[in-house]
Amino acid sequence: MKLYQADASPFVRKVRVLILETGQDGDITPAPVAITPVAPDGALNAANPLGKIPALERPDGPTLYDSRVICRYLDTRVSAGLYPESRLWETLTLEATADGIMEAAVLMVYEARVRPEDKRYDGWVEAQWDKAARGVAAINTRWMSHLSGPLDAAHIAVGCALGYLDFRHPDRDWRGPNDALAAWYAKFAERPSMQATRPA
Numbered sequence: 001m002k003l004y005q006a007d008a009s010p011f012v013r014k015v016r017v018l019i020l021e022t023g024q025d026g027d028i029t030p031a032p033v034a035i036t037p038v039a040p041d042g043a044l045n046a047a048n049p050l051g052k053i054p055a056l057e058r059p060d061g062p063t064l065y066d067s068r069v070i071c072r073y074l075d076t077r078v079s080a081g082l083y084p085e086s087r088l089w090e091t092l093t094l095e096a097t098a099d100g101i102m103e104a105a106v107l108m109v110y111e112a113r114v115r116p117e118d119k120r121y122d123g124w125v126e127a128q129w130d131k132a133a134r135g136v137a138a139i140n141t142r143w144m145s146h147l148s149g150p151l152d153a154a155h156i157a158v159g160c161a162l163g164y165l166d167f168r169h170p171d172r173d174w175r176g177p178n179d180a181l182a183a184w185y186a187k188f189a190e191r192p193s194m195q196a197t198r199p200a
Helices: 012-020 042-047 067-077 085-113 120-141 155-168 179-188 192-196
Strands: 002-005 028-031 055-058 062-066
Touching: 002 012, 002 042, 012 067, 012 085, 012 192, 042 055, 055 067, 062 067, 067 085, 067 155, 085 120, 085 155, 085 192, 120 155, 120 179, 155 179
Parallel strands: 002 028
Antiparallel strands: 002 055, 055 062
């Protein structure tokens, strides 16, 4: 299988962490791409008509895209149990919350890097940060008991979301009002899979 990826993407990192946690790294070949919303990649577009990463090309079926779809497929492929039936809806909801944080944080980056300077809107950037901050606060308030349980896909998504905030928005203090989540992340970030996928 081939994974279209860019190491800085938090959505790609989520898939890569899951691959390592489930021992599938020997089955998947990285296919690095350099894209922005206005600079697509031809090979990626052929695999995923939306032109987004990650995308997982398989020999026995259509290419899969969207990190949640890929993670669910890879989990099922080896019966890893990272989407446990006993708490499936909680896992999926927390994963979606983490993905929403990632999306808002990525859009903030695009506003500064892709949009011409005279068309940038600070109010829109702050609105995206508000979404990310609300998501982080909700996890800190409502989801710490889940994060204290056995590893599942939501743990991976939250870890990658917080890592991306540190990577791209280090001047924004998500830790200050979220002590419990900050303490959890400090430990989770030490996992070998997280260390191996740290963006540079």
